[in-house]
Amino acid sequence: MREAFGATFIGPEGYLNTASYGLPPKTTVDALERVHRGWAAGTIAGPDFDADIATARAAFASLAGVPAGSVAMGSSVAALLGPVASSLPDGARVLVAEGEFTSVSFPFAAHGGRGVTVTEVPLERLPELASEHDVVAVSTVQSADGARVDLAALRAATRGTDTLVVLDGTQQLGWLRLDLAWADVVVSSSYKWMLGPTGVAWASYADTLAERLVPHHANRYAGGLPWETTYGLPLRLADDARRFDISPAWFPVVGAAASLSWMASLDLERVTAHSRALADAARGALHLPPGDSAIVSIPAEHAAKRLQEAGLRASVRQGAARIAFHLYNTQDDLDRVVDALTS
Missing domain, CATH: 3.90.1150.10 (Aspartate Aminotransferase, domain 1)
Structure with a gap:
């Protein structure tokens, strides 16, 4: 030990x-063992996980420096970027770094059939070329070699433009605090530097973007009152970013709550x-x-x-x-x- x-x-x-x-x-290991014992004993129920979900969401918001009300819960970075890619108009131009992690680039490249183009350039050239594109999507710390994008230069280059800025903090959040709140989208998985289990990821969507996104994964838990939206129409979703939540992975979110809240306290x-x-x-x-x-x-x-x-x-x-x-x-x-x- x-x-x-x-x-x-x-x-x-x-x-x-x-x-x-x-x-x-x-x-975190102890918390997961407790919930698995409860599962085996048949003594747990869905509402028992609500507090853990709220704790994990608030902890991610603190680590990323974004409002908790802007944070949606998902299962992976790619799944949380799917609605963003789907919201782009036909023919949109997307800029990514060469060798970018595919969870960042693939959701946009999948829309090539309607004319969406994804262009790769060296990481250091992203700020220079960002304003010529509709979207710039990049990991703040690159997965392959740890290289960091110049966020100050990227922010300056896109300020006052219509370029949508998407930042993946998966290789950053948990060891490095940077100002990410200015970006339109901040996404991250929980299972690397934030020391949570796999199966839980987060996205912060700026209000102006969230208004354009379709909640493709609309489900009971995305409802305004999750335990009162189990059956029947009409559609009644949460007013904040919770309307983009997927139905939670119960056991992983317990581990995420334990690890992320501890990380946020450091x-x-x-x-x-x-x-x-x-x-x-x-x-x-x-x-x-x-x-x-x-x-x-x-x-x-x-x-x-x-x-x-x-x-x-x-x-x-x-x-x-x-x-x-x-x-x-x-x-x-x-x-x-x-x-x-x-x-």
């Missing part, structure tokens, strides 16, 4: 794969400093270019194999080993990486 930022983690030794999925604090500046310090030290020791991310891409030959042989958990993205330092990682993890790759 390992203690980090006041929480206990069961087994993160040598775990450097948070960019794939984060490890839960023990309190001093994120300390988490950033801790994660960045380890990543910067790794880049220095491995003679890699400087960076500003908790994700480190290591293009050295056989790097992934050497990390695996040393008992370290990492991943491979675009031909390079990818490691990620989060709040539960330590100097020992860093030393093991350096030893594995420089011995």
Whole structure:
């Protein structure tokens, strides 16, 4: 076990794969075990999860810096971007970064049959070209190598234009606080740096955009009073972004509530400093270019194999080993990486 930022983690030794999925604090594991025991005993009911859903929604809003009333709950980033892509007019022009995570690009590319075009450009050119497009969609921290988009430049380039800005914070939220509230859409999964289970994702839709979106997944839980909209017409949905909610994945949302509310209570500046310090030290020791991310891409030959042989958990993205330092990682993890790759 390992203690980090006041929480206990069961087994993160040598775990450097948070960019794939984060490890839960023990309190989250305990919460999930309790609800699964209740399931087995037949003692839980749908309304028992309402408080967890509200807690998780509020925690995401806090981490993303957006109003809770603008936040919709979904199962994945792609599902939450589907209504955005569907709202675009025929022939809309969408701009994405080269090598962008496909949950961001595919929902728009799927509308190619009605003339929607998706153009890939180098990440650093996104601000320069954004105003020439109807939509710019980008991960604030790139999944493959941890590169960060210049948000200040992107905001300046799109201010006063009709360009819709879509930001995916999946590889950012939980280790880095940035101002995202100005964007039209902010989406994120819960299962990476926010340390929740898979199956729960969130989207904040600006009011001006939400007015144009069709709630394609309209369901009982998207109702104004969820337990009173179970049967019959007319359509009666929530007035705020809850009208875009999917019916909740009960057990994952319990874990999301536990992990996200804990993450939202932390001093994120300390988490950033801790994660960045380890990543910067790794880049220095491995003679890699400087960076500003908790994700480190290591293009050295056989790097992934050497990390695996040393008992370290990492991943491979675009031909390079990818490691990620989060709040539960330590100097020992860093030393093991350096030893594995420089011995």
